[in-house]
Amino acid sequence: MMNSEPQSTNHALLWLRADLRISDNTALNCAIESGLPVIAIYISTPMQWYQHHISGRQVDLIERRLKVVKQQLNDINIPLLVLECDDFSTVPETIIQLCQQHQISAVYCNRQHGWNEKQRDIAVEQALITDNKHWYCSDDYCVVPPGQVVTLQQQMYKVFTPFRTAWLKQFLQHNYQPTTNSDKVMFSQHCLSLINDNLDDNASFQPFNYSKQDSLLWPVDEQAIQQRLQMFCETKAEYYQQQRDFPAIDGTSCLSPYLAIGALSARQCLAALIETQPQCVEINSHNGAFVWLSEVVWREFYNHLLDSYDRLSKHQPFQLYTHKIQWLENSDHVRAWQQGQTGYPIVDAAMRQLAATGWMHNRLRMISASFLVKDLLCDWRIGEQWFMQQLIDGELASNNGGWQWAASTGTDAQPYFRIFNPTTQSERFDADGEFIRQWIPELESVPDKYIHAPSLWSGFGGVNYPLPIVDHKQMRLLAIDSYKQAKTLHDSSHQL
Structure with missing residues (x-):
């Protein structure tokens, strides 16, 4: 019969975040190399997820993936605990309590780059130092x-x-x-005894306290x-x-x-x-x-x-002059865009794909983002938030970068005077309307010649599809003028 390890045995804690894998995981490798028996944790933060507009599909994907990782870790004698904190503010206290409960002397994790995540990690590190624990944060993402x-x-x-x-x-x-950690997992049975004696490893963790959506399209x-x-x-x-x-x-x-x-x-x-x-x-x-x-x-x-640049985590544009843009506040236009009812088929098909699957083709992300910002002159942050709430692959840096590129507010952005024409984009990248018809079945009977601008078709009156909510040519001129005015205002305010 295996004897339990004495309670004085030190352990290493692996804190999983956006690194839900055991292969090529720098923090996991470092924890194993410490020579200490390893305990792994994942901390769900439902209120923080809501504040960051994380989609229900992504949370469902995380939960499903964690069950796989839990088994993979169990196979190499590492137990995984899944805990919950409302938000980042209570994470330091939770980790300190865990360290004291399981005689953990060092915490290993992989660095995250958002401002809130960095502040959370600073707080955790300070709490660990105060409690005479070690903190090891690796570059991995x-x-x-x-x-x-x-x-x-x-x-x-x-x-x-x-x-x-x-x-x-x-x-x-x-x-x-x-x-790989295949050559590093041949260590002692410390963790196995810990599982048996202290942690109920067979119990499945509770479903996340979050409004989830099905992510089963993604194994x-x-x-x-x-x-x-x-x-x-x-x-x-x-x-x-x-x-x-x-x-x-x-x-x-x-x-x-x-x-x-x-x-x-x-x-x-x-x-x-x-x-x-x-x-x-x-x-x-x-x-x-x-x-x-x-x-x-x-x-x-x-x-x-x-x-x-911390301001990118704080809803601020990279190009400071764009603070001065006068965005239109039209909730009907925003709603039409969100629901795929703008009267521009390629935009609507893209938005319906997003709503139904939580994913959108990259070319369509550029077209639909440009339409919201340049054709509807809506604040890009409205679109950034909507995408995060919908996307199964939502990720702050890429989502923010993509939206600021489309809105001409970011670094290396699309010049503000270059504006996608949604109709010509549609003609170029979905020439026969195959993608459009897949997601907008009410346009099934529209001839190929008119599929990109169905309101021009003589039979449009019998189609249950909206007229274009704006005129692209007019809105293009308005958008260019709005950006010019913002630049002029910014430059004049910064002159001596």
């Missing part, structure tokens, strides 16, 4: 850690292309390969996730550049939900890509694999910016 890709003046890049060049140089010079088991990555790299990456902009084609990776919750690391993605498409690291090669690699680097760029 990005391939190249924030702060390491800077200009000669040691400043953060504000334009993507030179950032990508510098990032690739760093990537090729250093070993950013994913790591959470390890084999399915890795298979999806491998299949994309082997069969789609080569053609990514030609196919990625057409929503009716299954040409994208659809890996973003797994990256957002950390079920997959960016290092794992790039390792799989390079193994199957080694030419992808050739700068400006513009093959499909390089273009997809660039999308991963965009994710890095936005996270580096988030880490460098």
Whole structure:
């Protein structure tokens, strides 16, 4: 019969956050390497999730994924506790109590880059130091850690292309390969006895106290996730550049939900890509694999910016002059956009896809965001919040970066005078209306010639679909004028 470990035995605590995996998890590896028996925790924070507008589908995905991770950790003798705090403010006290209860001497986690998350971690670290505990926070969410890709003046890049060049140089010079813990899990039975004696490991944790939506379109088991990555790299990456902009084609990776919750690391993605498409690291090669690699680097760029500029976590634009824009406050227009009833089929199909699945094709994210901001002249933060509330892959840095790009308020943004025409975008990327008809069945009978602007069709009166809620040409001119006025006001207010 196995004897229980004495209560004086020290333990290491692994605190899981947006890193729900046991492969290529820096904090897990560090905790194992400490030589101490490891206990893992995940802390749900329902009120914080509401404040951050986290979608019910993403929370459901996290909950489902945690059950997989719990079993994976159990297989290497690490128990996982799932606790709940209302918000970040009570997390330090909860962790200190756990440390005292289980004789934990060190806490291991992976760094997060949002301002609230950084403040939470500062508070936890201070509480641990006060209680004579150790705190180890690793860089893991990005391939190249924030702060390491800077200009000669040691400043953060504000334009993507030179950032990508510098990032690739760093990537090729250093070993950013994913790591495994297979050679590190052969340690003592301390944790096994801890499971048996102190923790009810067989009890399934309680469902999260949150308004969840079904995430079953996205499998959470390890084999399915890795298979999806491998299949994309082997069969789609080569053609990514030609196919990625057409929503009716299954040409994208659809890996973003797994990256957002950390079920997959960016290092794992790039390792799989390079193994199957080694030419992808050739700068400006513009093959499909390089273009997809660039999308991963965009994710890095936005996270580096988030880490460098706290205002991006605080609903503030990067381009300060855009504070002066006079947004229109039209709740009917916002509601029509949210419900996919604007009278612009490509926008409406995109918004209905989002509502039904919690996911939206990237080209459509740009089109629908541009429409809200430039055609309806609505504050981009309304759209940013709506997307976070809906998206299964919602992630602060990328969502904020994408919206500020579309709104011309961010770094390296779309120039404010370049405005997507939703009809011509539709004609270009859904030429025969296949995607439109999939999500707007009431347009089934509209001829191909009119599918992008059905109100021009003579039979439109018999179709249950709204007229366009705005005139694109008029709103384009109004938007350009509004941005010009904001710039003039800002410049004049900053003159001596």
